[in-house]
Amino acid sequence: MSGARLRAADRGSATTGITIGGGGSVSVADVALYDAVARLGALAETLRSCGRSLAVADGLVVPAMLVSADAPLSAMRAEEAVRSAVIRVAAAEHGADALRSALSASAISYGLAERGASELVQHAAAALAARMGLVGALLRPLLLPFLVGVATIGGSAFALARVIAPDATAESLDALAGWLHSHRALLSDPLVVEAVRYTVMSVDDGLGGQALLPPPVVALLGDEGLGLAGVDTSAVAVAAAAGLFGALRETKSEVTAGATTPATPPSGFAERAARVPSSPTQIRVDRLVRPGEPDRFEVYVAGTADFAPVPGAEPWDLTSNVTALAGGEAGSYRALETALADAGVTAESPLTVTGYSQGGLLAAELAASDDYRVEALYTMGAPAGQVVVPDSVPWIAVEHTDDVVPALGGTTESADPLLVRRKAFADRPLDDRYLFPAHQLEYYRETAALVDGISEPRVVALRERLDASAEGVTRVESTLYSARRLERE
């Protein structure tokens, strides 16, 4: 086995548990399976080469020559053994090829089965949500007084408690936070994450039922039908409802550029993940200068920094998340556009965009818009499943199966990213510093380093596409941008 292949085998244990799917193929499987497919292909090639070499060896010595030379019997036996070896090596080559084909076929079968199961679950969840919504709407006259009573009494009691016993109320809230923290294993369970994904996809169906629409009409309007309603319409409804209470309302924002510093061209997934900025800066724009050619740009966009429902100064907040999911222009998206314009990005500038969490959602929206020339897209933990990124934009989406945030964006039925998934806490305890440990950028950076070691052709092709931005670059100028919200609109 060659050195390269030994290294691939060594890597297998580190990348086992990473699944790859999409990216123009129905094949879905663990990286270890794709590694085995590659190794079997290399083995078959080696055996083909051995077979050719044996055939040449067989042709070197002909029986007439041996007879003429009065060669010993062992020479004749050697001839027979060589011919037998040619046949046996060919059989081994066919065995390796057959096993490689069987594994490839099983990856395709798995991908098809997973896709079928996903559609089935989505339809079932949508139908259930529509019927539950309808039943809820029909029972509303009966339940409304009760619900209003409970809400009024509960709200009054909470308000009174805050006045009479503020410490006790704070303790209760702390206890709630503590309960959530102690149950973060549940929030990080891949099954719960998938349940959240399909629930998000079914909210529009539930709202349709609430509006007394018959389930078949709801199905026709929803993601499973004409696609007129979906995650975006649900997010619009949430934003509208929250807006009544002064929450999730968009504002203007301003962007400040930091000093421009020299940098090097990026290479691979881990290096790009390391360049994603964190608060108080949200955007990094690297200008890649190529003599005699238009500048290229590498853009890095940070994740949500503020989860409060009422917007403060931070545009990378919950309000921007909901607005972006609703398909509107989030404050963070406008800030990103401002930063790009300041950096000199035009509609013709070639862009490679890397985004984490909300930054990934914004990056996908950039790629989906007609306003920019995004040549490659790399998202980590982004709720961007429903963004319709054109197939012409190569997109790698890295998700942790124990991270609920990407699930909030629903399924990836609208686009076909190369989806690389890994359970961040498969073989170690959850990081108790965080409520959602698998969503933390530090763990996505860890996964990015593993993705760099994957030799599966789709991953390699995407890495090469990302790194193509560095070709012919003589200078890189890097600028960090920080944005903040201004007054209400």
Add this chain to the structure above:
Amino acid sequence: MPGHPTPVTDAAALAALEAQEARLRAVAARLAEEIGALPRMLPATEEWWGPARLAYDGSHAALASLLRGAAATVDDALLETARALATLRGRP
């Protein structure tokens, strides 16, 4: 003619068998390397989907057997070639 080899014919047979031996040695070394690497080719398959695991577990043993069989035959050919060479070289 059998029993009456000419020196020229002996030299030609010797050269052909030496070339064959060199090729067989190279093939034997590559096959031994592949056989030695077989255990490393088996990743942890516990997580694999049923059909993938069945395909792998069922066929891997058969593939290993085919490889070992091929390598043994090449070794036989190598041994017999070496014997023939020794005999030819020992002739006056």
